[in-house]
Amino acid sequence: MTLAHQPSMWDLAEQATLEPLAGVVRHHLGRGAWVDHLPGWVAGSDEVLDVLLGDIGWREDRRQMYEREVAVPRLLRWYPGQEELPHSLLTDARTELNRHYGPELGEPLVTAGMCLYRDGRDSVAWHGDRIGRGRSADTMVAIVSFGSPRPLLLRPVGGGESLRFPLGHGDLVVMGGSCQRTWEHCIPKTTKPVGPRVSVQFRPSGVA
Numbered sequence: 568m569t570l571a572h573q574p575s576m577w578d579l580a581e582q583a584t585l586e587p588l589a590g591v592v593r594h595h596l597g598r599g600a601w602v603d604h605l606p607g608w609v610a611g612s613d614e615v616l617d618v619l620l621g622d623i624g625w626r627e628d629r630r631q632m633y634e635r636e637v638a639v640p641r642l643l644r645w646y647p648g649q650e651e652l653p654h655s656l657l658t659d660a661r662t663e664l665n666r667h668y669g670p671e672l673g674e675p676l677v678t679a680g681m682c683l684y685r686d687g688r689d690s691v692a693w694h695g696d697r698i699g700r701g702r703s704a705d706t707m708v709a710i711v712s713f714g715s716p717r718p719l720l721l722r723p724v725g726g727g728e729s730l731r732f733p734l735g736h737g738d739l740v741v742m743g744g745s746c747q748r749t750w751e752h753c754i755p756k757t758t759k760p761v762g763p764r765v766s767v768q769f770r771p772s773g774v775a
Contacts, residue, residue, distance in 0.1 A: 583611040583656040588667045591739070594730070599705065599745035602721065602732070608660075609711060609737030615654045616713040619765045623653045625683055640756075641682045641689040648677035648772065657711075661769050664709050668741065672707050676769040684717060684764045687757035694751055695724070698775040701747040709741045709769040710734070715762035721752045735764055747774075 591605040609615065625642040652658050657679065665675045682691065695701070696708050710719075716735030721742075722728065732740055742752070754766075 581611060583609060583614040585656070585659060585663055586610055588663060596746065596750060598749045600749050601744050602746065603741040603743065604732055605739040607737050608739035609656065612713050612737030615656050616765060618654045619681070619713060620763060641684050641691060644681040646679040652679055657767060660711055664769060668707060668709070672771065674771050676707070676709060677772045678770050680768045680770065682766045684754065686763065687759055687761045690756040691754045693722070693753045695747040696770070696774060697747055699773040701774045705744050706747060706771060706774050707741060707743040708747065708774070709739065711767045712738045712764060713767070714764035717754050717761065717764050719752055719754060721750050724749055724751055
């Protein structure tokens, strides 16, 4: 795979490292939902992006849309808990997230789902991670972003004013509490020139 990307002008670290999670800011959304946000959690994030844009087994899924089958507008890669992640920083990130959030979550983040948004035409529609236990129980989904920033939008289920978190270049967002049941999130398409972005989503077992 060959995807050109513009390195961050602000993240000049030569080696990928994690910044302290102590700087994370929590946004309470109501009805038991919250979102934590920490820009630039991964310093030197382009080193990780270079690996993720390589041959790590990306696949193109297809889905039924009315009378025809269409391609899902992003590439996907799923890592179950026992499979080694493609960069050691991702393993360190999962360990640090579990150290920080484990007492609150009550169980570890295990799986790593990855989405590759190749350009502004790739997207994900409004949804909540409600397959499995997320449909009926509070949970957490931690997302680390690499590459060109794209906005993550959140809105209450049923509609309402949306919140916007621009995510890229090592930014972290964690959706917790009832967020997957009472809120929806999306990455909208854009006509603006934008480079590739990889979203790495850490989840507990049984949540997708």
